[in-house]
Amino acid sequence: MPVFNGGRSFFKGAPAACLILFLAACAGGQPSVPESAASPTAASTTAASVPVPSASEGAPPSSAASATKPTLGKEAQMETDRQLIRAAKANDPVQVRKLIAAGGDVNAKDDIQDSAFLYAGAEGFNEVLKLTIEAGADVKATNRYGGTALIPASEHGHVETIKILIAAGVPVDHVNKLGWTAMQEAILLNNGGPRQQEAVRLLLEAGASPDIRDPQGRTALQNAERLGFAEIAALIRNR
Template identity: 85%
Template sequence: MPDFKRGRSFLRGAPAACLILFLAACSGGQPSAPETAAGTTAAGAPAVPSASGAAPPSSAAPGASSSTRPALSKEAQMETDRLLIRAAKANDPVQVRKLIAAGGDVNAKDGIQDSAFLYAGAEGFNEVLKLTIAAGADVKATNRYGGTALIPASEHGHVETVKILIAAGVPVDHVNNLGWTAMQEAILLNDGGPRQQETVRLLLEAGANPDIRDPQGRTALQNAERLGFTEIAALIRG
């Protein structure tokens, strides 16, 4: 069996394909089909190690629950999760897909409380975001500011991302550690332009409550009026 400590130093920074081959070796078996240099089987599917070392059935592909993810050792799980978060932050859906198939946990967080799901949502990396949701992301998860993925997505005016997160069931009225909802951040931390207007419209359509007050006691309407965002104010009144 390979020396795992030496393996970890080799894997650090290695591509996902190397990680997948190494994990298969550590589990005591070989992939069920010949592998290409890209870390896939001859049929083109990711070579995914399972508890026995063989590739799991197609039901264990991205979208499966945590109970159907390949069983990894604690150290291998940590490394796979680390690589998954790194791939998500690089907006690399190909690597994200492979690492999810290899057992990566889309809810695992790094040292600053980012998960693949939370980061993709905040930054508007929609392809990665959809992969994490299909793989069982906790849509109620919160970041280091105590906010859901919907709050920074709304702040940045990522309209398509906001649609995806609302459809996935992210709470629209969650209040973060700063005392702001997604709607308040969409107003307070941007320019009130077309993307922010559409974001507010989507939140209102999804049932968001504009009367939740910020720490200064102001509603979303009061903040929109105070900042001169007349279009947003009209949306809230309407």
């Protein structure tokens, strides 16, 4: 026990820590120490126990995914769109990529109703076409003939282009202003050769109907038979 002398403790002048220990001993317990002092790693342990959400659980998207196109004024937008269509018609994927990044609209159309997407699809410019699809092209867009990109692609027998457009979701049974579907145009406006045969096969596999009649009332099968395209006629019969 401590010895007092004239009301003064022998701890006079002793460090405060000693006094705390002494008082705690008298109370029959241990000195209370703040949790953060008792465990230097407590805060870090608590933080570590908090789960970090994954991307699927709402984590902030990456800068690349969240990047947005620049906002352009009206005149600047029109000029960028014009340049984009010109680059697409020149089959220049490097320039197309740059112009899309600069804010070019892949759905903007020129005076003859061509967009970068529609023209690339019609002409089989596949690298440009993929860039426009990645940039949000309207796959249901129509050209001056009221046709989707799939119709002229089928007419020309651009087999790889047809695959890209079907995979992108272009309607396979759309009828243009001439009254033709992609399948009818593949038969009526080409020579029935191997590429046209493959075009018709791809369209059939994608669910295109050979029973939609042209303005003369003929089905795709009837047109194939009339034009002497035996291989295409067989494909349709055996679908």
